[in-house]
Amino acid sequence: MSAVSDSIVQDSIGQSQSGLSNGTAGDFFALLKPRVMSLVVFTALVGMMLAPHVNPVIGFAALLAIAVGAGASGCLNMWYDADIDALMRRTVKRPIPAGKVTRDEALGFGLTLSIGSVVTLGLITNWVAAGLLAFTIFFYVVIYSMWLKRATAQNIVIGGAAGAFPPMIGYAAVTGTVSIETVVLFAIIFLWTPPHFWALALVKSDDYRRAGIPMLPVVAGDDHTRLQILIYTLIVVPVAMLPYAMGFAGLPYAVTASVTGVMMLVLAWRIFTRREGEAARKAAFGMFGFSILYLFLLYAVLLAEFMVGHDRVAALGAFAARFLTGAAS
Numbered sequence: 001m002s003a004v005s006d007s008i009v010q011d012s013i014g015q016s017q018s019g020l021s022n023g024t025a026g027d028f029f030a031l032l033k034p035r036v037m038s039l040v041v042f043t044a045l046v047g048m049m050l051a052p053h054v055n056p057v058i059g060f061a062a063l064l065a066i067a068v069g070a071g072a073s074g075c076l077n078m079w080y081d082a083d084i085d086a087l088m089r090r091t092v093k094r095p096i097p098a099g100k101v102t103r104d105e106a107l108g109f110g111l112t113l114s115i116g117s118v119v120t121l122g123l124i125t126n127w128v129a130a131g132l133l134a135f136t137i138f139f140y141v142v143i144y145s146m147w148l149k150r151a152t153a154q155n156i157v158i159g160g161a162a163g164a165f166p167p168m169i170g171y172a173a174v175t176g177t178v179s180i181e182t183v184v185l186f187a188i189i190f191l192w193t194p195p196h197f198w199a200l201a202l203v204k205s206d207d208y209r210r211a212g213i214p215m216l217p218v219v220a221g222d223d224h225t226r227l228q229i230l231i232y233t234l235i236v237v238p239v240a241m242l243p244y245a246m247g248f249a250g251l252p253y254a255v256t257a258s259v260t261g262v263m264m265l266v267l268a269w270r271i272f273t274r275r276e277g278e279a280a281r282k283a284a285f286g287m288f289g290f291s292i293l294y295l296f297l298l299y300a301v302l303l304a305e306f307m308v309g310h311d312r313v314a315a316l317g318a319f320a321a322r323f324l325t326g327a328a329s
Helices: 003-015 025-030 034-050 056-080 103-124 127-151 155-159 166-175 180-203 205-211 216-220 222-239 251-273 277-308 310-328
Strands: none
Touching (some): 034 056, 034 166, 034 277, 056 103, 056 127, 056 166, 103 127, 127 166, 155 180, 180 205, 180 216, 180 222, 180 251, 180 277, 222 251, 251 277
């Protein structure tokens, strides 16, 4: 980046650091990273429905508090990362680098939402869940955003833990504790995160290099990143079968995890073997896009099973099998 463009970026950030902006409600909502927030709510709901005897009113209120906490994390992340967001094409249109919201406003907004969400969750459910939410916010903002992201190529590996806590928080909101099942749900997201983000990093490596972020392709090269994507995929696919192996997920989940797991392995192998030109780019984008669907399908089927009940799912499966057998005879 030239000295002139560097100066322009710094001037833009400096102008957006303090004072009041003309930001709209939509600009402040964008600070919450709504897409990430929706994933957090979804996975927290799965953890919540795993717990017995969920009070729907309290459960809904707890999910709102968790959503606000997740949004607060995103807001504080954008506050801290405003300097590098202004350098990256993928993030330059975010509210702070775009001059729609000042850094001071984002900081105040994020801190207010953080404190409010934790206190609210503690008051309406229990302080174990509130403590987990507080730790998750701290981990994402301080451990990941302020430290790991700019310090190590393993940033997304360790920092990815922040995105894996919501099932635990949802379960704890109902029970006041965590369980081995929620540890497994944590592990699935934790192991899914590196290949998901590294696939994107392969395509956006110039962006990260420009901003000085030591993502794996920037530090270790594309080929090593492809190897790591393959290794993590080889780990996460069997780990994703644990809910069925441990008996808290049924056959529909096992089938879904098996089929989508094979597809994940195929896409990881494609990334590993297609290393040049447009084929490499398409392979990386294909892995990135499908990995989102993979995690969604796993958790959607789990949610359906938890809500319907394993016995009913098994009965429906047996009925469908008998129906198909009868139709074929």
